[in-house]
Structure formats: structure tokens, C-alpha cells
Amino acid sequence: MSDDQYQRLLSVQDHDTRIDQLRHRLDTLPERAALANRQQARQLVHDQREALQVRRLELQRNLKRHEDELAAVEDRFKREKDRLYSGEITGTRELLTLQEEVDGLRSRCSDMESDALEQMEEVEQVEAEVDALLAGLESADADVVSGEQHLSEAEAIVRAEIDQEAAARATEAADIPLSVLASYEDLRTRMGGVAVARLRNGTCEGCHLGLSAMQLDRIRHAPADEVCYCEECGRILVRT
Ligand SMILES: [Zn+2]
Structure with missing residues (x-):
């Protein structure tokens, strides 16, 4: 090994040290951590929205069941009312009993209608929240995309430096046994x-x-x- 070759070997080592540092920098780019934060934030909005969608579905199913029950009670109310005024029933006691039943059904329908209204309002409220989170999700998506862009730009700069160092190292190493x-x-x-x-x-x-x-x-x-x-x-x- 000549003096020149020893100098080149030291230079190879300098380049290798530099390449190690650059690789470390590549692994620890602040843009990488920033992107991870944005992905996490997006996931949070996504999960929130998904949970609300499940809730909305549950409320819609409950409302449907309630409306079906209400329709059945309304049918029965109409039937009994028709029977009450049909003139077919003449017994006083029987008429009174039927009148009580019709009154009971009317009040039950009215209660069930108020319940249905409350449930509808709740569904609408959850729907509004789901829609609002869609806007949040879209903005979080955009943040992730721009975070990916920033990371890949930062990576490209460091990778170009690594390539330069590697090329310089190869030149120095060419003469070493x-x-x-x-x-x-x-x-x-x-x-x-x-x-x-x-x-x-x-x-x-x-x-x-x-x-x-x-x-x-x-x-x-x-x-x-x-x-x-x-x-x-x-x-x-x-x-x-
Ligand atoms: Zn030593």
C-alpha cells in the first residue's frame, strides 16, 4: 500500500461515516414523524366517523321497528274505532269497554308518535355529525397526502447526497487492493x-x-x- 492508497483508504472511511450519518438522517427525518402524526390524526377522525355511522344505523333500525309497531297500533285503533261506530254493538257494557279500548289506543298512538319524532331528531343529529366528520376526514386525508409529499421530497434530498458520497467512495476505493x-x-x-x-x-x-x-x-x-x-x-x- 502506497501513501496515496492509505490516504484513499482514510477517505473511503470518511465517506462511509458520512453515508452512515445520512442513512441515520433518512431514518429520523422530522417529516417522517410529522407524517406519522398526520396519519394518526386521520385515523382518529376515521374511527370517530365509523363509530357514528354504526350508531346511526342502530338508531335507524330502532326507528324503523318503532314505526312498524306504531303502524300496527294505528291499524288496530282504526279497526276498533270503526267497530265502535258501526252500530253492530248495542250492549252498553260492551260499548263502554270498547270505548275505553279505543281511547287507550288513541293515547298510545299519540305517545308512540312523539317517541318517533324524538328518534327522528336523534337520527338527524347523528347524520349531521357524520357529515361534519366527512369534511374533517377530507381535510385529514389532504394533510396525509401533503405529509407524504414533504417526506418524499426530504428523502430525495438525502438520497441524492448518499448517492454522491457512494460515487466518491467508489472512486477512492478503486485503487485499494x-x-x-x-x-x-x-x-x-x-x-x-x-x-x-x-x-x-x-x-x-x-x-x-x-x-x-x-x-x-x-x-x-x-x-x-x-x-x-x-x-x-x-x-x-x-x-x-
Ligand atoms: Zn489502536
Whole structure:
């Protein structure tokens, strides 16, 4: 490895560090969190509206059942009233009993009609709420769409930077022997991102420990093309 190749290896490491930072930035973009918030807000409106729709259906079914019952009572009221005034019944006691029944049915119809009106009002109220939430849902949908747009714009900017760094890294790496690159990559995974360190004043700048006089001597006399490793941390050393 020539000095130039060592410089390139350090440069590869700088680019890799930068790429890691950019990937981290990509994962933690504020636009991503903002979009998640908007999606959550939309879900909330959606759930509210769905619950109200279920309620509306329930109220409509109850109202229908009530109206059917009312129709049956009205029928019976009409029938009994017709019988009362038909002239077919002549017995006083029988007439009185029938009159009481007709009165009872009339009052029951009237009560049931008021109930039906109340129920209708309730249905209308829930319908109005469902409609109002539709507007809220549409606006929440629009928020999600624009949030997605913001995220993809922010992602595109970071991805372009990653591409640039990757291209620059590839150029630097082209001249480095494959065996050294493989060793570098293996070390980089194991050493928390720093695989190559300068050796300055007898100290490894990767682990900041001084090398033994024996090792320094050995490194000093090692052939230029021999890759040396720090005896403390195992990183590739760049002789300066
Ligand atoms: Zn070291």
C-alpha cells in the first residue's frame, strides 16, 4: 500500500461515516414523524366517523321497528274505532269497554308518535355529525397526502447526497487492493465504524493507546506494502 492508497483508504472511511450519518438522517427525518402524526390524526377522525355511522344505523333500525309497531297500533285503533261506530254493538257494557279500548289506543298512538319524532331528531343529529366528520376526514386525508409529499421530497434530498458520497467512495476505493478493502470492511463492522486510524507520535488514533516500543520498531521496519495493525485495538494503522 502506497501513501496515496492509505490516504484513499482514510477517505473511503470518511465517506462511509458520512453515508452512515445520512442513512441515520433518512431514518429520523422530522417529516417522517410529522407524517406519522398526520396519519394518526386521520385515523382518529376515521374511527370517530365509523363509530357514528354504526350508531346511526342502530338508531335507524330502532326507528324503523318503532314505526312498524306504531303502524300496527294505528291499524288496530282504526279497526276498533270503526267497530265502535258501526252500530253492530248495542250492549252498553260492551260499548263502554270498547270505548275505553279505543281511547287507550288513541293515547298510545299519540305517545308512540312523539317517541318517533324524538328518534327522528336523534337520527338527524347523528347524520349531521357524520357529515361534519366527512369534511374533517377530507381535510385529514389532504394533510396525509401533503405529509407524504414533504417526506418524499426530504428523502430525495438525502438520497441524492448518499448517492454522491457512494460515487466518491467508489472512486477512492478503486485503487485499494481488494484484500485490504475486505479487511477494512470487516474491521469497520466490528469496530463501530472506525477501521483505519493514523499512527501519530507512537499513538493509535483509533484507540488512543500508545504502541509498545517493540511494535513501533517493527512497524518502522516493515516493508511499505505491508499493512500494519494496532496491537491494542486491531485497526489498520496509517503511518504518518
Ligand atoms: Zn489502536
